[in-house]
Amino acid sequence: MKHPVFAANWKMNHAPADAEAFLRVFLAYYPKTQDRTVIFFPPALTLGAVHNALKDRTDIKVGVQNVHWEDHGAFTGENSAAIARGAGAKYALVGHSERRHVFGETDEQAGKKVAAAIRAGLTPVVCVGETLAQREAGETIAVVARQLRAGLAHADAAHVATCIVAYEPVWAIGTGKTATPSNASQVHLAIRHELRTLAADRSEAVPILYGGSVNKGNAEALLAAPEVGGLLVGGASLDAEGWSGIVRT
Numbered sequence: 001m002k003h004p005v006f007a008a009n010w011k012m013n014h015a016p017a018d019a020e021a022f023l024r025v026f027l028a029y030y031p032k033t034q035d036r037t038v039i040f041f042p043p044a045l046t047l048g049a050v051h052n053a054l055k056d057r058t059d060i061k062v063g064v065q066n067v068h069w070e071d072h073g074a075f076t077g078e079n080s081a082a083i084a085r086g087a088g089a090k091y092a093l094v095g096h097s098e099r100r101h102v103f104g105e106t107d108e109q110a111g112k113k114v115a116a117a118i119r120a121g122l123t124p125v126v127c128v129g130e131t132l133a134q135r136e137a138g139e140t141i142a143v144v145a146r147q148l149r150a151g152l153a154h155a156d157a158a159h160v161a162t163c164i165v166a167y168e169p170v171w172a173i174g175t176g177k178t179a180t181p182s183n184a185s186q187v188h189l190a191i192r193h194e195l196r197t198l199a200a201d202r203s204e205a206v207p208i209l210y211g212g213s214v215n216k217g218n219a220e221a222l223l224a225a226p227e228v229g230g231l232l233v234g235g236a237s238l239d240a241e242g243w244s245g246i247v248r249t
């Protein structure tokens with residue numbers, strides 16, 4: 001039996017008041033349940049409001065979209081994993097494709113951020129995924145494996161076992177083009193293989209999420225695919241009623 005993870009990446013959307021209004025609707029549609037995990041990744045400045053609105057809903061978790069790799073210091077505009085933890089985060093996205101492609105984040109930085117998240121007691125959600133050019137050049141598995149190894153470079157097997165991995169093909173993010181369930185599964189199987197080399201049997205517990213133009217229409221088929229342990233959703237997580245439909249898939 002799968003225990004799926006449904007993660008909403010709000011990206012740069014929803015101010016605190018919008019998030020509170022969203023959650024009033026969402027919570028009415030989504031009664032407490034123990035058979036799945038729901039995680040919200042709001043913008044950092046909205047995180048506290050989301051955490052507060054969810055204080056009676058321990059079944060729903062909050063995460064931060066990005067952390068700095070240092071624990072504290074002179075890094076204007078940045079947030080450390082410990083600050084995110086103090087604001088209520090339990091999870092941290094690391095290496096999201098927008099961080100890599102819009103902000104120039106490297107594999108090495110992703111590795112240091114995963115280590116920082118672990119130090120602060122956050123569960124890292126390590127994001128990997130190939131561009132269209134890499135897919136067309138037949139490099140998908142090599143790219144994803146390289147990103148995964150770099151992302152987990154400073155995590156020992158025990159920590160690898162507590163991480164989440166998200167496969168988000170860059171060409172599928174925000175484009176309306178979704179990987180087919182079998183395409184997604186193929187890459188997820190390769191990720192599972194790679195995880196076994198890093199953490200042997202313990203790696204079996206690591207959920208591997210799919211992300212990229214997930215919506216109500218394709219969520220069920222993607223979730224049913226082998227090795228798809230959950231969904232990381234951008235655009236379709238911004239509407240409370242629509243998102244409540246997806247998390248009840």
Ligand code: 13P
Pocket residue numbers: 009096168172173174175176211212213214232233234235236
């Ligand atoms: P979309 O669901 O909008 O394609 O975004 C996916 C994503 O980047 C989630 O992290």
